[in-house]
Amino acid sequence: MKSSSIITRMLRHEWLPLLLMAIAAIIVLALISNSFLSTYNLFVMLRILSVTSLVALSQMVVIAIGQMNLAVGAIGGLVAILFGAMLEIYGVPIPAAIVAAVSIGLLCGALNGLLIAWTKINGFIITLAMLSVFTGLTYGITKSIPFYNMPQALKAAYDSYLGPVPTILFIPVLAALGVGFILNWTRIGRHMLAMGGNPAAAELAGISTTRTMIFTHMLSGGLAGIAGVVAVARLGTAEPSIGADWLLASFAAPVIGGAALAGGHVSVVGTMIAVVLVILLENGLLLARTNPFYVQFFLGALILLAVLFNQWRVQQAEARRASSRAVLT
């Protein structure tokens, strides 16, 4: 076991190379641009992180059970405008509106899960249809007109500080801790990963895959709902277009973070670092004053490179295991 050089040890922790990449990117950006480490720019990135991290986690939990939720953005959008309507039209107090909004997210997720369970149709098709249903509802209700008059208190809470720390830093941290806790330390979390790894075996081991699946979709809907609420607080308006561009980011971060699309394996830490990496990429291109269209191109390239790297890493690990087995026999 002398051969466990730094590189092979690093490869075992799938998120370590990502972390190194993120640190390298931060150093390069700090050297290239004076404004990168400015308080203003850091706050701009933190604002993006507050929404994107929730979007990524919302998709990640569904990937864990080997399914997809194409409706993450649509749920976020629907929750966002209903949240806005509650605040503007019905004058609901902010905490009550947040609770109601997140409940709507949970409900939307439950609906996805129940439909998949009842019809036994592929989750991809169901959530594709629900993407259309939820988005249609959002635009039908608002007629594409945003709710502009959000209470000042909402914006103030979003921009507030707890001591020296911006409050919005707690959103991704708490969400990641929560999801990490569920996946690693609760029974339902273990059931989720078991189901993702092998649904038939999980069923034989006495796990109710139906219940696990519905719970997972509720969790995903709830996280998407929180993302919708945070997006409203960030923008200061409840726009029906919220969530329309979440699809790519929602898959990019978990996949770059090492999640297997087949299910059974996800990494909360990897996903969060991947979100940071994507934001750094966007921010770097912005600071370098490149054409904004480059962002999409490089994001696509980053996803491809990351999945290729993950693939290579897995192959290396398998080759090592095979060779050590060969030595033993």
Next chain:
Amino acid sequence: MRAASKGDFLLRLAHAGGLLLVIIILIFGASLLVPNFLSPFNQFTLSRNLGVDIVIGFGMMAVLGLGHMNLALGAIGACAAMAVGFGLQTLGLPIPVAIAGAIAVGAMLGSLNGILVVRTGLDSFIITLATASLYFGLMFILTKAEAFRELPVAFSALGKGRIGSYSTFLLIAAVVGAILIVIFYFSELGRQILATGANRTAAELSGVPVNKVTIITHALSGAIAAIAGVMVTARLAAALPSIGEDWLLPSFLAPLLGGTLLAGGYVSVVGTALGAILLSVLQNTLVLLNVSGFWIQFFLGLALLIAVGLDRWRVVQTQKRGMLGR
């Protein structure tokens, strides 16, 4: 073997028949209840949109046969649209050459998808999600998001062509459909695609060159997406970078409504066309009924849910009856 394929054919016919019945009822109801439905103007608009929707559905259907997806369909359509615009406006190429060039671009981008899927062994979903972003980004960078609006009149006339009161786009869709029928039901390649989709390992063991087949199928999907992109360009009389952005839902709706399986191994060309007809007629009827455009997406989603739900129910019923019979 012969009996199995005959039963398969009957099942296919039954499915298409059910869908056809729904379409006939819908068209009959629409022509009775909706005043302008049968007007020549509406017939032309409807058939022109329908032609594009059918071709988009075919583009997805091709890779579904393999059990793959192509989320880059819209991005390839956009690239092809901009390529034909560039060829006609900037290079001043003759129209057939520009169209052929655009289709070649589509086939190339599609084959790149296929090569990436084969080389990495990764899910086509994630590969094409990434390349969709890559292709859109590349197209934006190259064109600086500027539309080509000074296209030759003869080219935009393609979008105005009529046969009776129907658009010539239906003819294009029919030709593409006929080619796909030949490929999927009467050629070695089609059998190999479906065999790979049904069971990749078994196909490989029985000598199907699965990698080559995968790349060719993705190239085919790209080429069909390019045809759809060129059609939309002719309809708009301009090559816009936003073409293809809203293709995701219709591209899946048409083949899935038509009975093509997501799991691969089975496609229905006629079913996909019928699925697109259902989609277009439903959309058109809702517009004519003054249903706000904002609600239409809601109803399309509902339609997809109901259609796949009914299909599932039909399969369950068939299985039950089969078991009773035994």
